[in-house]
Amino acid sequence: MEQGTGPLVLLVHGFPESWYSWRHQLAALAAVGYRAVAVDVRGYGRSSKPDGVAAYRMLELIEDNVAVVHALGEETAIIIGHDWGSSIAANSALVRPEVFTAVGLLSVPYAPRGGPRPSEVFSQMGGEEEFYVSYFQEPGRAEAEIEPDVRGWLAGFYAALSGDTMPTSGMPNPHFATRGGTLRERFPTGPLPFWLSQDDLDVYAREFERTGMSAALNRYRNMDRDWEDLALWDAAPIVQPSVFIGGALDASTTWLADAIDAYPVTLPGLVSSHLLDGCGHWIQQERAHEVNQLLTGWLASLPT
Incomplete structure (x- = not known):
């Protein structure tokens, strides 16, 4: 789904959702001068569904995002993800920094590859x-x-x-x-x-x-494979401008509190980090207006 004209913002959903999870953000981003595009991730909705578990590994999803950017006639994009989409967005920015110039992470903090399997x-x-x-x-x-x-x-x-x-x-x-x-x-x-x-x-x-x-x-069934595939980026920071927005009641933010504390090292380009009181996991739907304000404010801070 697409709304607006201007710099491209790619919106990536998580499990078990679809492009529809971004229904409240599309118009808000378009209204401030962005071309907002919410995709169905591989395996969801109207996207392709190749056979085999390995077809859903992180490196394949990263290249899907690159292909979407190019199919839309662009060379670069800002990428924003929620839940699994947050991890997909983060790794897209990490692996293909020449394409993804800034990254927004919702609900699931960035934690660099490393540690045990x-x-x-x-x-x-x-x-x-x-x-x-x-x-x-x-x-x-x-x-x-x-x-x-x-x-x-x-x-x-x-x-x-x-x-x-x-x-x-x-x-x-x-x-x-x-x-x-x-x-x-x-x-x-x-x-x-x-x-x-x-x-x-x-x-x-x-x-x-x-x-x-x-x-x-199948996204969950590739986590060990991703760990192997991304060994080259072990402990690597994401240096592009970034924002994190999480729910204070979300297990993702409480279990991964140490990852949030590590942002000065792991996200050196972090512009701002926010925990929304009383909010659970489905943050851009639970707190659509607040998330829209935070995202548009962050976008306005980015270099043109």
Whole structure:
């Protein structure tokens, strides 16, 4: 989806979403003189869905972003991502700095490649419970949970990570499953988050009902492969102008608090970093107006 004219801003979504996650940002960026383009990441929505898990490795997604920039008749772009899109945007800026001149990161902080193999880290999380990233690894397993009722699963997943509907302290953590259980067992069963209408949910559900979940889940199944592919960039900083916006209630910002603290080293071009009180994971939808103000202010600060 595209709105506006001017310098190109590429918007990259995460899991389990689509270009539609940026519906509140497209007009706001266009209004201040940018060509805002929200893509369906490979494997989602109307994008291509090649066979094989390895087709969804980070290096392939980086080159997809480069190809989009060139297909739009441009040589460079500003890139902004949310959730997995934040990691895709960060690595796009890291690996192809001649194309991506500035980077905005939403919800998931930048943490340079390094440390142990990711699967080893995730397998040690949760003790007797299973971390959701580990749960997603086996092809077909999460699909068997989600695909019989895509709409219901998405509703629960969005609610589980939204600031107004997430489980309160002391309740079972929806990022983990019991051994042999499902993630959905821990999702809230009440109303939808305030930012998600029935019509919005329909948009997401229809796309995943049409495509299935495997291509989207394959992103998680490439984390060890990414760790190997990106060895050349071990511990590398992103030097372009950057901004980070996270939700104070989002597990991504609490678990990765050390990554945020390391920004003076890992993001030396950081213009500003923000944690929004009371906000969960779906930040550009939960706090659309505030995020739009922060993004447009950051864009205005960039060199022309």
